[in-house]
Amino acid sequence: MATIDDVGLSMYREMVRGQAAEQWILRLIDGGEALVLYHSARGQEGVAVGSIAPLRRSDYMFYVHRGVGQLLAKGIDPVELFGDVLANTAGSTRGLGAGIVHVVDPSVGVLGQSGTVGGTFPLAAGAALSAKYRDSGQVVLCMFGDGTANRGTFHESANAAGAWKLPVVWLCENNGYAVSVPQSASTPVADLATRAAGYGMPGVIVDGQDAIAVYEAVDTAVRRAREGEGPTFIEAKTVRFRGHFEGDPQSYRGDADTAALERDPITLLADRLIEAGLATDASLAALAAEADREMERAVDVARAAPVPDRSRLFEGILA
């Protein structure tokens, strides 16, 4: 098992890359350049980065709409990401997308995202079935929120994955809210991971603010999957620092959330790196500055690309 010594700094770097990218996206929205609805990942970086770090480039990943950090960590080119945000031909979808919703790159295992949340569960089972069929050793990471966990698609997919011992990791980013509805109002159990027993797989609860803990849980699940022992359900308890989308007034949020907002996964990892003698405030600040410069360069390149013409509407419907 890798430790903070091995993966801590690279995970920190991915965290600040994700954060820098998000800040640039918000600037593009504020400046009127990007006409997109954006779902901030702020507060959930521990899950994003901790879950991608154990994966190989060839492993598959189905992300979530709050997924800027995991997309970059998996290997999506920032220029393509910003091209999608700007809805121009630099994007991974060559101008078809707008935002980070359908960012795709099969060469790094990013197989896309479903517009209907929870639509990726059966696809993830199918990709895992495919990996097993081809004996490729690939693992599928399927991310979803606590609200999405209530879709029926999850039941059918988890059941088949359990029955067939498919190499898939179901990773629930539980931030406590499905848009505005708190988990307690929609879900009969406090811990979604308890559902795993019904599908014959381990159910693991992990502190999503602790990137190293997420790394360890996902790494264990990935090894298990690669060795043919089947799926794992991981529930990472996390906190959404901003609204469901930018502009969400969050009137539904209670006072109890205030304390949770103080556990910032970026600060927590920084403190541990410094305690372990692996970094200093200055070295971490340098990583953040470099990430910001990288994203600024990517934004500049993406900005130079043209928007597509009408013909783009009719391309890519059929092979």
Added chain:
Amino acid sequence: MRELTFTQAINEALVEEMERDSSVFVMGEDVAAFGGVFGVTKGLHETFGDRRVFDTPLSETLIVGAAVGAAITGLRPVAELQYSDFLGIAMDEMYNKAAKWKFMHGGRLNVPMVVRAPEGAKGGAGAEHSQSPGGLFQSAFGMYVLMPTNPADAKGLLKSAIRDDNPVLFLEHKALYSKRGPVPDGEHLVPIGVAATPRRGDDVTIVAWGNLVPRSLQAADALADEGIDVEVIDPRGIRPLDIDTILASVEKTGRLVLVHEAPGAGGPGAEVAAVVADRMIDVLEAPVLRVTTPDTYFPQSVHLERLMLPGVTEIADAVRKVMR
């Protein structure tokens, strides 16, 4: 030429494509040792084993969605739904995932999969096991909907469907499974999107789908005795639609009768009628007529089911009406 049943023809297509390409596999409810509820996959499990022919849980959403996931990662799944009515259970997977995944993601992922689904009324299966839902997918621009009407087409179209890089919904009429017909020896492929014209004629064009193609041909034979020369066109499916063949026929005959087992509302004939009206209203010498099931549901009673289905008489009457 040897004769096969429709079922044997489909089975032969599956065997040949699985032998040809190791990325082709078959999954569905009861498709393995049991051989499928309609017997279409008999023997495949014995020949190809657990890895390539396997039973799924009773999970239509999983069957279609997992086929999409397998297809975008390099395999060519052939998934069976026991009844095409169950497409409704997997509608998001069929209509939003299979049909749109490529488009939504900028054209970067192909979805080479086939969903086989028996359709149509036969033997009192009732309102939820007798439908012809192909028309629901007329706006599924990213997928094909094929409907073979004879064993040769069943084999040739299915082989083409499995090799195609697009998702295909392959609808098999249950009443056709036991029908025999000539099937060419050796490699036999039928191109996707090309209508067949099983009967040439100058007076009236019938466009018919599925199980009503053979009945339309019978009606045409009967009408020939009355001196009415009917052309029968079998589009072999709903998407892509070979509208050029239909328009050329109507240009010649000036009369059009549309025949299908799906109800008129939302059936494939509605779209053809609209396109013909749009493109050649001045050519038409009579109103376009449709012969379909009425606007009600299939009953479980076999007696009442028979009264639902358009027969040779209804088709012939419609042709006589446009000839008046």
